[in-house]
Amino acid sequence: MEVQSDLGATLSTLLGLAWLIPLGSFAAILFFGPKMGPHGRNSAWVATAAIGASFALSLFAFGTWMVAHPPQVVDHHGAEHHGAEHGEGEHHDGAHGGDDHGSGHGDAGHEEHSSWSPPRGSGGVPATFARFADDAAAAEQHAAGEGGHEHDDAAHATAGHSSERPAYSGDWYSLYRSPTLVLSIGWYIDSLTVLLFVVVTFIATCIHVYATGYMHDELHDITDHEVTLASGGHLHRPGRYSRFFQGLSLFCFSMLGIVIAGNLAMVFVFWELVGICSWFLIGFSFERTSASTAANKAFIVNRVGDFGMLIGLMALWGSLGTLHFGDTVSVDADGHQVVQPGLFSLVRPAENGHALQVPDGMVVAAASDRVASIAAGSSAEAAAAEVAGEVSEWRAMGMGNWLLVVAGLGIFCGCMGKSAQVPLHVWLPDAMEGPTPVSALVHSATMVAAGVYLTGRFYPVLTPDVLVVIAYIGAITLFIAATIALVCTDIKRVLAYSTVSQLGYMMLALGVGGWVAGLFHLVTHAFFKSLLFMCSGSVIHACHTNDMRRMGGLLKKMPYTGWTMLAGCLAIIGAGVPFVIGFSGYYSKDSILAQALLFRQVNPSHAVLWYAAAGGAALTAFYMFRLWFMTFLGEPRDEHVAEHVHESPAVMTAPLVVLSVMAVIAGWSLGPLGVANLLEQARPLGTADGLTGGGLLTAAVTVPAEAASHADSIHFTATITAFATAAAGVLLAAAFYVWRLVNPAAIATVLRPVHTFLENKWYFDEIYDWIFVKPAHGIAALASANDRGIIDSIIHFFAWASRQLAAVDAWMDRVLVDGLVNVLAAATWSTGLRLRSIQTGRLRQYVMFIVVGTVAIFLLVSMMFSTTVASP
Amino acid sequence: MNLLSDPVGVSHYLIVGAILFTTGIVCMVVKRNALGVLMGIELVLNGANVNFVAFGSPVLRGEQASILGLDGQLMALFVILLAAAEAAVALAITLNFYNNHATVDVDRADDLKG
Numbered sequence: 009m010e011v012q013s014d015l016g017a018t019l020s021t022l023l024g025l026a027w028l029i030p031l032g033s034f035a036a037i038l039f040f041g042p043k044m045g046p047h048g049r050n051s052a053w054v055a056t057a058a059i060g061a062s063f064a065l066s067l068f069a070f071g072t073w074m075v076a077h078p079p080q081v082v083d084h085h086g087a088e089h090h091g092a093e094h095g096e097g098e099h100h101d102g103a104h105g106g107d108d109h110g111s112g113h114g115d116a117g118h119e120e121h122s123s124w125s126p127p128r129g130s131g132g133v134p135a136t137f138a139r140f141a142d143d144a145a146a147a148e149q150h151a152a153g154e155g156g157h158e159h160d161d162a163a164h165a166t167a168g169h170s171s172e173r174p175a176y177s178g179d180w181y182s183l184y185r186s187p188t189l190v191l192s193i194g195w196y197i198d199s200l201t202v203l204l205f206v207v208v209t210f211i212a213t214c215i216h217v218y219a220t221g222y223m224h225d226e227l228h229d230i231t232d233h234e235v236t237l238a239s240g241g242h243l244h245r246p247g248r249y250s251r252f253f254q255g256l257s258l259f260c261f262s263m264l265g266i267v268i269a270g271n272l273a274m275v276f277v278f279w280e281l282v283g284i285c286s287w288f289l290i291g292f293s294f295e296r297t298s299a300s301t302a303a304n305k306a307f308i309v310n311r312v313g314d315f316g317m318l319i320g321l322m323a324l325w326g327s328l329g330t331l332h333f334g335d336t337v338s339v340d341a342d343g344h345q346v347v348q349p350g351l352f353s354l355v356r357p358a359e360n361g362h363a364l365q366v367p368d369g370m371v372v373a374a375a376s377d378r379v380a381s382i383a384a385g386s387s388a389e390a391a392a393a394e395v396a397g398e399v400s401e402w403r404a405m406g407m408g409n410w411l412l413v414v415a416g417l418g419i420f421c422g423c424m425g426k427s428a429q430v431p432l433h434v435w436l437p438d439a440m441e442g443p444t445p446v447s448a449l450v451h452s453a454t455m456v457a458a459g460v461y462l463t464g465r466f467y468p469v470l471t472p473d474v475l476v477v478i479a480y481i482g483a484i485t486l487f488i489a490a491t492i493a494l495v496c497t498d499i500k501r502v503l504a505y506s507t508v509s510q511l512g513y514m515m516l517a518l519g520v521g522g523w524v525a526g527l528f529h530l531v532t533h534a535f536f537k538s539l540l541f542m543c544s545g546s547v548i549h550a551c552h553t554n555d556m557r558r559m560g561g562l563l564k565k566m567p568y569t570g571w572t573m574l575a576g577c578l579a580i581i582g583a584g585v586p587f588v589i590g591f592s593g594y595y596s597k598d599s600i601l602a603q604a605l606l607f608r609q610v611n612p613s614h615a616v617l618w619y620a621a622a623g624g625a626a627l628t629a630f631y632m633f634r635l636w637f638m639t640f641l642g643e644p645r646d647e648h649v650a651e652h653v654h655e656s657p658a659v660m661t662a663p664l665v666v667l668s669v670m671a672v673i674a675g676w677s678l679g680p681l682g683v684a685n686l687l688e689q690a691r692p693l694g695t696a697d698g699l700t701g702g703g704l705l706t707a708a709v710t711v712p713a714e715a716a717s718h719a720d721s722i723h724f725t726a727t728i729t730a731f732a733t734a735a736a737g738v739l740l741a742a743a744f745y746v747w748r749l750v751n752p753a754a755i756a757t758v759l760r761p762v763h764t765f766l767e768n769k770w771y772f773d774e775i776y777d778w779i780f781v782k783p784a785h786g787i788a789a790l791a792s793a794n795d796r797g798i799i800d801s802i803i804h805f806f807a808w809a810s811r812q813l814a815a816v817d818a819w820m821d822r823v824l825v826d827g828l829v830n831v832l833a834a835a836t837w838s839t840g841l842r843l844r845s846i847q848t849g850r851l852r853q854y855v856m857f858i859v860v861g862t863v864a865i866f867l868l869v870s871m872m873f874s875t876t877v878a879s880p
Numbered sequence: 881m882n883l884l885s886d887p888v889g890v891s892h893y894l895i896v897g898a899i900l901f902t903t904g905i906v907c908m909v910v911k912r913n914a915l916g917v918l919m920g921i922e923l924v925l926n927g928a929n930v931n932f933v934a935f936g937s938p939v940l941r942g943e944q945a946s947i948l949g950l951d952g953q954l955m956a957l958f959v960i961l962l963a964a965a966e967a968a969v970a971l972a973i974t975l976n977f978y979n980n981h982a983t984v985d986v987d988r989a990d991d992l993k994g
Contacts, residue, residue, distance in 0.1 A: 847992075847993050848990065848993050849989070849990025849991065849992050849993025850986070850987055850990060850993075851917065851986040851987075851989060852908070852909050852910070852911075852912070852917075852986060852987070855905070855908045855909050855917075856909055859905055859909070
């Protein structure tokens with residue numbers, strides 16, 4: 009029991025440290041980076057050691073988790089057992105002590121609320137974490153007829169399922185507390201958090217090692233041939249080696265902050281932090297116009313998404329008064345534990361069997377006019393009671409439903425920006441201006457996956473309306489991006505559009521109810537896409553060009569890069585022996601296709617989602633192998649490039665090999681040990697069931713339970729489809745670029761309009777230019793004209809009037825005031841002139857004056873006072 | 881009142897003092913030699929001294945010796961002291977003036993004229 013009770017504390021400490029170490033590295037490099045060895049060379053080791061330590065801690069936390077909560081192979085086919093068993097179990101009884109639970113770990117989860125005190129800030133915010141009752145406790149409760157003791161996910165037990173849903177949450181530090189909002193730095197740890205910590209830190213470690221080799225040019229002064237100065241020469245600048253690793257460290261800290269965050273406010277803060285890191289890193293060579301423009305574009309497009317996210321946050325906060333994912337347990341003045349329900353248990357309350365319902369706060373907010381009329385007629389307590397009584401009726405009327413949809417769409421809007429979903433995808437391909445390690449870490453594996461992660465984390469709150477929107481956005485994104493990737497000739501842009509397309513896959517999977525499928529693809533994609541980017545970086549490093557048309561036949565000269573990239577390509581197209589074994593992408597893409605197929609069967613009107621997913625698989629295979637064939641097979645197209653090609657140093661190829669191994673095996677399951685089973689363990693409560701609803705944005709729709717997609721019939725069709733489409737894509741690419749059965753240029757000529765359309769990236773940039781940028785420029789020109797023509801002339805008039813007034817004032821000052829003073833001075837002067845003639849300097853004359861004066865005074869006095877003086 | 885026939889009293893002393901004073905003034909006015917001017921000053925001071933002493937003497941005032949009035953004598957002593965100090969300073973100035981101008985003619989000492 010003690011082991012279990014301490015688990016939350018242990019995990020939060022381990023992951024908290026893993027989260028903060030990169031921050032320390034950032035600070036160290038920020039202050040001492042340039043002094044770390046010659047040209048800041050050692051800053052790379054500081055950053056790498058920091059992220060390596062984070063990885064070790066994450067791995068330790070992962071091991072701890074696996075020991076405490078070994079994942080199980082879940083029997084999905086019994087999904088319908090959910091629900092009926094759950095009576096009206098008292099929601100909060102578990103919080104008041106362990107006595108409700110028969111035995112086992114269930115007690116422990118609640119006992120140690122009081123026995124363990126987490127690090128906290130002022131205000132005494134107790135950490136909440138609890139372990140869920142094990143099956144024994146659950147079974148006993150069922151036997152005792154207490155009803156399915158469905159607890160909310162942060163503090164209580166999951167009893168109705170055969171699987172556990174362990175999660176821990178709590179606050180480290182509370183920034184601000186009011187009755188309606190608590191802003192805190194906290195954690196929410198379940199197997200998804202732990203898994204993503206391992207994935208992010210692992211990939212980041214590989215990329216740090218890779219970057220120490222890739223960025224070695226920055227160790228000395230650089231002449232940037234892409235920047236032409238006004239003087240006609242090229243820019244010459246000192247290397248920025250340490251600054252690069254400083255940015256990477258800050259990025260790792262921010263990304264891990266999103267993953268560990270225990271509430272949406274904290275997610276938002278770190279969301280913006282990764283945004284600014286992305287800005288720093290895209291604009292690493294900020295003297296290049298293209299780089300600084302791309303950085304600004306990424307930042308601004310993300311702002312558009314974040315605006316929606318802010319609306320979602322406000323909808324949640326305004327109606328529910330909390331942004332915490334999990335429940336918060338605090339102790340009130342009387343010593344009772346008070347459970348403050350988090351978002352998940354508000355939207356899917358345990359009393360309701362974790363079924364999605366509009367929370368009371370949103371119902372009341374939507375029915376504000378009725379609440380006002382009730383409040384007008386009675387006392388406050390009576391009104392509150394009456395409102396509480398009416399809530400379920402109002403909910404049945406559908407009140408507040410739109411508020412939940414707005415919240416879900418708002419949060420998803422932020423995810424669209426970060427995960428580059430159409431129509432906000434335009435920034436990601438441009439972000440490839442950043443150095444390749446940045447593309448590998450930030451713009452393919454981790455940061456852009458944060459949107460998918462948040463959609464997955466927020467999944468319990470999403471209504472069927474929102475899910476359908478997500479599915480369609482994902483499908484459109486995956487299709488558009490895949491078509492653009494077909495014609496790209498820049499090796500990094502192909503991968504960038506491939507990333508957008510795969511992110512679309514993930515969103516599609518989440519939208520059609522494949523929670524595990526979407527996040528599974530997120531994990532596997534992180535491995536193989538970072539691998540692909542690093543391989544492309546290795547190629548660019550060797551060829552000094554991004555243009556695939558100048559490459560070719562590199563496999564002999566760059567065997568490590570070539571073969572590891574082939575592994576990455578096979579992984580992304582989902583290659584494998586059907587039903588036997590495959591690369592990591594084989595498993596994740598199959599589960600996505602299976603879920604899309606199931607969705608189509610349940611909702612025939614949405615069949616297009618399935619076609620997009622299946623067609624996208626063929627496109628993926630084509631463009632990935634087009635890339636590989638063009639780069640590594642055939643004859644060198646450009647002698648000049650081919651001459652200088654060489655394999656990259658070991659510090660760059662070693663991470664490639666490590667990642668290629670992961671790209672192969674990441675999807676494998678060893679019994680219950682596998683990413684998919686681990687994710688199944690983290691499945692949000694209540695989402696194992698299907699979800700029917702809609703009506704606001706779409707006709708009624710049923711999001712099927714994911715477990716049903718594991719049925720053999722669906723699985724068979726999906727696997728065969730995936731294999732067939734991928735094979736078709738690869739064969740087509742081979743026909744184009746290896747066997748030369750078809751001349752790509754001829755096809756391009758025949759399909760000129762389509763080809764041009766795709767080459768111009770569906771004209772998204774031009775459309776945005778026309779719709780947003782040009783009007784903005786027009787408005788700016790108008791405002792500028794207004795400024796210059798009207799406002800400036802008014803101000804100029806005032807300035808002129810002030811001048812005139814001042815001139816009058818100056819005249820008065822000079823003539824009147826100064827004149828008076830001058831007259832006085834002149835008078836004094838002339839008096840002095842006249843008096844000076846008396847001052848002759850002749851001593852005897854002075855004596856004469858004295859005598860004469862004395863006599864005169866004497867005479868004068870004697871005349872005036874003659875009588876008095878004369879009388880004896 | 882006949883001065884020549886009357887017994888010597890304050891008036892006689894006052895006349896002597898006045899003559900001395902006037903002589904001193906005239907000496908100061910007419911002498912161009914700085915030393916002469918200083919002598920005139922001495923005469924003026926001593927003329928005043930005579931007045932002091934005359935007014936200070938109870939005998940001369942015709943009063944009884946019951947009052948010990950030495951105010952006039954004290955003032956005279958003070959004036960003598962002052963005259964000595966003044967003579968010292970004035971002679972120093974004169975000497976300096978002579979050093980600078982090679983003359984003691986006070987008419988040449990007009991450096992401070994306006």
